[in-house]
Amino acid sequence: MAETAELPAARGALDAGERFRPYQMIFKAQLRAQMSYRMSFWIDVIGGVAISTMDLATVLVIFNVTSVLGGFGFRDAFFMSAIASLAFSGADLVVGSIDQLRLNIRTGQLDSMLVRPLRLLPQLVSADVELRRAGRILEGVVVLAVAAGIAHVPWSVASAVLIVLAPIAGSVLFSALFITTATVAFWWIDSGEFGNGFTYGGRDFTNYPMTVYGQVFRRMFAVGLGFAFVAYYPALTMLRRRDPLGLPPWTGWLSLVVASIACLVATTVWRVGVRHYRSTGS
Amino acid sequence: MTGVIEAHELRKEFTVTEKAGRLRRRRRTVAAVDGIDLVVEPGEMVGYIGPNGAGKSTTLKMLTGVLTPSGGSVTVCGLKPVVQRTRLARRIGVVFGQRSQLWWDLPLRDSFELLRHVYRVPAVDHAARLADCRSMLDLGEFESTPVRQLSLGQRMRGEITAALLHRPEVLFLDEPTIGLDVVSKQAVRAFLTAIGTAGDTTLVLTTHDLADIERLCPRLVVIDHGLIVHDGTLAALHARYQSRRRVVVDLDTPIGDGTGMDAVRAALGELGDGVTLDEVSADGLRLEFGLRDGASAGSLVAGVAAVASLRDLAVIEPDIEDVVARLYQR
Numbered sequence: 333m334a335e336t337a338e339l340p341a342a343r344g345a346l347d348a349g350e351r352f353r354p355y356q357m358i359f360k361a362q363l364r365a366q367m368s369y370r371m372s373f374w375i376d377v378i379g380g381v382a383i384s385t386m387d388l389a390t391v392l393v394i395f396n397v398t399s400v401l402g403g404f405g406f407r408d409a410f411f412m413s414a415i416a417s418l419a420f421s422g423a424d425l426v427v428g429s430i431d432q433l434r435l436n437i438r439t440g441q442l443d444s445m446l447v448r449p450l451r452l453l454p455q456l457v458s459a460d461v462e463l464r465r466a467g468r469i470l471e472g473v474v475v476l477a478v479a480a481g482i483a484h485v486p487w488s489v490a491s492a493v494l495i496v497l498a499p500i501a502g503s504v505l506f507s508a509l510f511i512t513t514a515t516v517a518f519w520w521i522d523s524g525e526f527g528n529g530f531t532y533g534g535r536d537f538t539n540y541p542m543t544v545y546g547q548v549f550r551r552m553f554a555v556g557l558g559f560a561f562v563a564y565y566p567a568l569t570m571l572r573r574r575d576p577l578g579l580p581p582w583t584g585w586l587s588l589v590v591a592s593i594a595c596l597v598a599t600t601v602w603r604v605g606v607r608h609y610r611s612t613g614s
Numbered sequence: 615m616t617g618v619i620e621a622h623e624l625r626k627e628f629t630v631t632e633k634a635g636r637l638r639r640r641r642r643t644v645a646a647v648d649g650i651d652l653v654v655e656p657g658e659m660v661g662y663i664g665p666n667g668a669g670k671s672t673t674l675k676m677l678t679g680v681l682t683p684s685g686g687s688v689t690v691c692g693l694k695p696v697v698q699r700t701r702l703a704r705r706i707g708v709v710f711g712q713r714s715q716l717w718w719d720l721p722l723r724d725s726f727e728l729l730r731h732v733y734r735v736p737a738v739d740h741a742a743r744l745a746d747c748r749s750m751l752d753l754g755e756f757e758s759t760p761v762r763q764l765s766l767g768q769r770m771r772g773e774i775t776a777a778l779l780h781r782p783e784v785l786f787l788d789e790p791t792i793g794l795d796v797v798s799k800q801a802v803r804a805f806l807t808a809i810g811t812a813g814d815t816t817l818v819l820t821t822h823d824l825a826d827i828e829r830l831c832p833r834l835v836v837i838d839h840g841l842i843v844h845d846g847t848l849a850a851l852h853a854r855y856q857s858r859r860r861v862v863v864d865l866d867t868p869i870g871d872g873t874g875m876d877a878v879r880a881a882l883g884e885l886g887d888g889v890t891l892d893e894v895s896a897d898g899l900r901l902e903f904g905l906r907d908g909a910s911a912g913s914l915v916a917g918v919a920a921v922a923s924l925r926d927l928a929v930i931e932p933d934i935e936d937v938v939a940r941l942y943q944r
Binding site: 350353354357358361362364365366368369439440441443444446447448449450451607608609610611 | 628671672675678679680681682696699700701703704706708710712713714715717718719720724728731732733734760
């Protein structure tokens with residue numbers, strides 16, 4: 333019993349850095365593994381950048397046929413798209429591979445992870461972060477800077493803070509969504525592309541001003557899933573524009589609250605999911 | 615509590631949905647593990663066997679914290695597996711024959727180094743343990759090969775090493791010899807024997823290969839349909855299910871159905887109930903007898919030799935596979 337008495341003290345002695353270290357090592361190992369397929373790595377980096385460029389290009393195409401979209405001109409709409417795109421790329425980089433959970437359950441790899449002395453979610457994330465998606469972050473930051481310039485964002489300390497926080501909060505919201513929808517696999521192994529409907533669908537939804545959607549749609553996704561708080565409201569707050577839907581000008585700051593709530597929901601659903609894990613075969 | 619593993623009335627139920635008609639579906643609850651009691655003392659080597667779907671892997675997954683039990687209680691090293699999963703993980707080692715703890719695209723050596731950080735093993739202890747495993751399992755020749763390029767036998771040796779580097783108190787092995795060639799099987803068995811007999815590691819292994827059990831495990835737990843049907847030594851299992859030694863006799867001339875056979879039966883009659891004629895094959899050239907309750911093979915052979923001319927004979931010791939096969943069929 334002497335050993336168990338020592339344990340709490342030993343745990344307390346571990347500083348945060350040391351606690352994080354195993355995940356860091358796993359991440360690095362994953363990186364080395366990815367780099368062992370060098371050609372495919374670079375093809376994916378280029379492919380990823382191409383895809384997010386296409387997303388932004390759709391906004392350009394739409395404004396080719398109309399000059400106003402849901403009451404907003406190109407400059408404002410493009411600014412919203414840029415925030416949404418960066419937010420999504422961030423989430424996609426960190427937890428985008430979480431839909432691999434299905435595969436990990438199917439192959440039984442999850443069993444191997446569960447018998448290690450590490451938390452499951454950070455383990456999955458650090459083992460699956462795909463650096464090949466990092467190219468899109470870089471692109472997203474550049475595009476956001478350009479979009480902010482075009483939109484003539486009135487600069488102040490507040491808008492400077494929000495332009496950094498909004499994509500982060502949006503990333504957190506999308507990450508929570510990635511995790512929540514991936515969790516479905518614990519109950520339903522053949523969940524297929526179910527989660528993508530919400531995540532990639534969410535990316536497309538946030539790409540445009542919320543005013544373009546009908547009321548039912550807006551209530552369900554913009555408010556219900558919090559998509560309006562990814563880009564639309566932060567953009568309005570930064571641009572100091574009145575919300576045609578009637579919410580006050582500081583609503584953009586609520587993104588942080590919405591992101592925190594989403595986080596809470598995601599971690600709760602995740603915990604319940606792990607308890608319901610059924611494993612497969614032998 | 616004294617046992618390093620204590621399970622009481624441990625249950626795991628799954629809900630399965632099956633088709634009942636075109637659109638309707640029926641939900642049914644199936645007990646994969648239907649209330650088992652198991653106490654394993656520190657240092658024991660326990661073989662856990664049963665047919666496919668009997669609940670072996672499910673039990674192991676509940677003991678290691680992978681699956682949440684539906685009912686009953688379980689502790690391993692005094693910890694509750696699911697609730698205290700990460701704490702327990704430091705004190706147990708797990709080898710799933712069909713899963714991997716290794717990093718697929720990295721050299722084996724890198725996986726070991728990573729696991730040192732995962733389990734926070736001091737570098738000196740880690741190196742010492744690894745050196746032991748290296749020499750006993752001949753890891754040296756393939757340590758720098760990416761795991762994906764290893765043969766199954768090499769990978770399994772790597773897996774076992776990976777599970778032992780943090781000096782676990784209990785080592786769980788789920789079908790560690792599955793798919794291995796004879797040489798690799800022997801290497802794995804010899805190594806596990808060494809680990810087990812050293813006495814500081816408790817070994818629990820599931821297997822389909824009964825030779826594993828015969829070589830490794832003094833204690834045998836048989837599970838069928840989620841219930842433990844035998845828990846004891848191999849000898850106790852033989853005694854309980856009246857395993858028979860078999861005597862196979864080849865004759866010079868075929869024995870007919872008539873007088874020859876009558877003479878054999880008469881000879882058997884004098885030997886008592888312990889001897890039975892089980893089979894006549896090869897057109898009457900081969901006779902197979904079963905012996906139990908200490909019946910003598912010598913007097914059987916003498917009895918048969920008196921009425922027929924023997925060409926060859928063999929005495930076959932009871933085979934654990936037969937016993938278990940009969941156990942499963944009940």
